[in-house]
Amino acid sequence: MPEVFSSSQAPSDSPTLDATKEVLRGLRKKRVHRRQGHNPVQVAASQKMPDRHHKRKVDEYSEVMSREKYSSNPVTAFLTKPLKTFFASQSREEEIILLLRKHPITQIRWVLTTLVLAVLPILFINVELFSFFPGNYMFAARVGWYLLLLGFSIESFLSWFFNVYIITDERIVDVDFLSLIYRSISSAKIDNIEDVSAETSGALRSVFDFGTVRVQTAAEKTEFEFEDVPQPNKVIALINDLLLEEEREKVEGRVS
Numbered sequence: 001m002p003e004v005f006s007s008s009q010a011p012s013d014s015p016t017l018d019a020t021k022e023v024l025r026g027l028r029k030k031r032v033h034r035r036q037g038h039n040p041v042q043v044a045a046s047q048k049m050p051d052r053h054h055k056r057k058v059d060e061y062s063e064v065m066s067r068e069k070y071s072s073n074p075v076t077a078f079l080t081k082p083l084k085t086f087f088a089s090q091s092r093e094e095e096i097i098l099l100l101r102k103h104p105i106t107q108i109r110w111v112l113t114t115l116v117l118a119v120l121p122i123l124f125i126n127v128e129l130f131s132f133f134p135g136n137y138m139f140a141a142r143v144g145w146y147l148l149l150l151g152f153s154i155e156s157f158l159s160w161f162f163n164v165y166i167i168t169d170e171r172i173v174d175v176d177f178l179s180l181i182y183r184s185i186s187s188a189k190i191d192n193i194e195d196v197s198a199e200t201s202g203a204l205r206s207v208f209d210f211g212t213v214r215v216q217t218a219a220e221k222t223e224f225e226f227e228d229v230p231q232p233n234k235v236i237a238l239i240n241d242l243l244l245e246e247e248r249e250k251v252e253g254r255v256s
Helices: 013-035 040-048 104-123 135-162 203-208 232-252
Strands: 078-080 096-100 164-168 171-179 182-189 193-199 210-217 223-230
Touching (some): 096 223, 096 232, 135 171, 164 223, 164 232, 171 223, 203 210, 223 232
Antiparallel strands (some): 096 164, 164 171, 171 182, 210 223
16 A cells, blocks of 8 residues: 555554545546546557567468467477477567478488387397397397397487477577587577578479578677478478568567
8 A cells, every 4th residue: 555545664653644535636637638638648658658578479470470379299300389399598478489300201210220129139130140049148138139229229319309490570590409517508589690592402302392491690609500301491481480570679669
């Protein structure tokens, strides 16, 4: 409650009474002004003053993202407007617009390698070369082989899953997953981006629509490479939309 209405904080009755009268006089003046229509300044101010804290959603300014749905599947290479997805250095008001990984077709090599190596022990089970080994030794060798193979496949999958490229409404982020205990994160603000290009050479890239997007920036890391990501043309269009929105925010005086 304001101090003018707090008798416990007033040194005497007269200051409190005087302050109350002053407040009442102000209220009467406001009522008179409202009746006489003398409130144009407030209306004009409310109409002319821009909302400096208004931040538009990506669907409002990006034609590319307005056609995309919110994604809830975390195991995909092209995750648009992901739900319940966050990263370590993300700010409270920062929104993830697009999360990218390498196209799944680029992972076919380690998948085929795993399948071939998994079949090898079955092919050599009756080979006489290993017949002199005791049965329990052969069993232990097969178990060890499949454990190593399992570790290889898990490491390959985690490397694909956690090496991500993130585009938010404020910056681009490159997360390099080097091991279970170490990762490298680089980022650049949208207004630091100077040039965006894509490389989609080769029949395989053309058929499956993936390529490498290169982003030149004026940040500490001058070049970002989104390697072998799906739909590179959409990625470039989105970054261009973000650059235009960043310029609009500066012109209109909105806080980004």
